[in-house]
Amino acid sequence: MHIGKVIGTVVVTRKIEQLKGAKFLIVQPLDPDLKLAGKPLIAIDNVMAGPGDVVYYVRGREAAHTREDKFNPADAAIMGIVDRVDL
Amino acid sequence: MYIGKVIGDVVSTIKYDTLKSYKILIVQPLNPDMSERGQPILALDMVDAGKGDVVLVVDQGTAARTVLAMEYPTVRTLILGIVDRIDLRQEASR
Secondary structure, three states: OEEEEEEEEEEOOEEOHHHOOOOEEEEEEEOOOOOEOOOOEEEEEOOOOOOOOEEEEEEOHHHHHHOOOOOOOOOEEEEEEOOOOOO | OEEEEEEEEEOOOOOOHHHOOOEEEEEEEEOOOOOEOOOOEEEEEOOOOOOOOEEEEEEOHHHHHHHHOOOOOOOOEEEEEEOOEEEEOOOOOO
């Protein structure tokens, strides 16, 4: 999993059936010291995160497993909201 | 997943069996602020998108497998949805 910051939302009304009801957030990847680290991506949200939240997210097939119907094409999913990072 | 803009389509009569019946669009990947990112890529269209649409794109083999319901898909880039609106709250790195 990786740390990132939610920097925005994407509204997608017309979409494939398997992602109906999904919330899409724009995540800016961060280093553990919270510096920018790479290009923003779109992730589905499972923890009611919102813009400004520092979160951690999983990439790859496992992201799809966070939805009730596991047979979906999500490749990034927010798994939690970070309260604090101690380094 | 990332967002991109449909900038064209590819017309192909002779194609591999598993790609038959799907429309192939050319997508320019975008940053959240709508600036271009990287090289255009060919994607299968799942939502009847068209030139000029901003779309949600996935580029992963196992994702294509779930949408196409094929055990052995031969494509990994799909258009999953059409973006209505992007609300960007903070500056992103490109």
